[in-house]
Amino acid sequence: MPALGAVHQRRLRELWRSAGWPYQDLVELELIAAGLLSRERDGHGRETVRVTDAGVALLMRTLERNRAARDAHEALVGRIARTMQRAGRIVWRGLALRALVGEGETAAWVMAMPDVYSIRHTTVEDYLEPVVHEIKVRRADLLADLRKPAKGEAYRQIGGQCWYVLREGIGDADDVPACYGVMLARDDGALDVQRAAPQRALKLPFGIWMALARATPEPHHDDDQASF
Structure with a gap:
């Protein structure tokens, strides 16, 4: 599993707020490899990405840590x-x-x-x-x-x-x-x-x-x- 940093957490937040249109860059690739994003296709064959349950859990841990700080x-x-x-x-x-x-x-x-x-x-x-x-x-x-x-x-x-x-x-x-x-x-x-x-x-x-x-x-x- 790749080491994840602030840039990965920021991208994860962006994708959570967006419609899930893929960037198809290395950051997104590492998030998929880590199990925090999944690739999906809609009824028209267009590929999107979705934040997985593991990704949601990571976002919540980050939110709680930032709130405490x-x-x-x-x-x-x-x-x-x-x-x-x-x-x-x-x-x-x-x-x-x-x-x-x-x-x-x-x-x-x-x-x-x-x-x-x-x-x-x-x-x-x-x-x-x-x-x-x-x-x-x-x-x-x-x-x-x-x-x-x-x-x-x-x-x-x-x-x-x-x-x-x-x-x-x-x-x-x-x-x-x-x-x-x-x-x-x-x-x-x-x-x-x-x-x-x-x-x-x-x-x-x-x-x-x-x-x-x-x-x-x-x-x-x-x-x-x-x-x-």
Whole structure:
């Protein structure tokens, strides 16, 4: 049986959503050999492919694994957001901010989408200290992120400090370039700073201010307050 990877799972999902018209390429051939697709002919003699019961089971396992990863990711994003709020910062989740990356003819606008973005609660612009936190709970996602230098540069254009927060067991500071701080999120709830993020002065461009003005900050959940 051939070794199956992400490209095979992606093709299997495409064929599940489609009418089953064959690609007739090597990926499809390997899926058929693995028993995840079957070849069929309709009443007019046209060949189609169908996802088998084994293929459906594989799609369900992938769905459950991805759903669990999303839940773990959102839980850690929420933990970092609350930590920043307790530090007296205004916090946003899921922002989409445009950043100019590169210089001269190579300059290009890149969309930065940090998991957590925060500024200090202050009326003095020089004291804002914008900070980016990028959350990773799977090693594959961390390595894929680090292979996109333009994405990392966009983070640094919108944050005076940039952090990677890694779920325990998927990596450490040695995996991440020195221009980022690194925190490890322990399973017991602790956040361990492996390397402090370099800090530099940064004034927010007008476009970032407008994006923040249109967005809604994270509601403040005062879960440390005693109940009466």
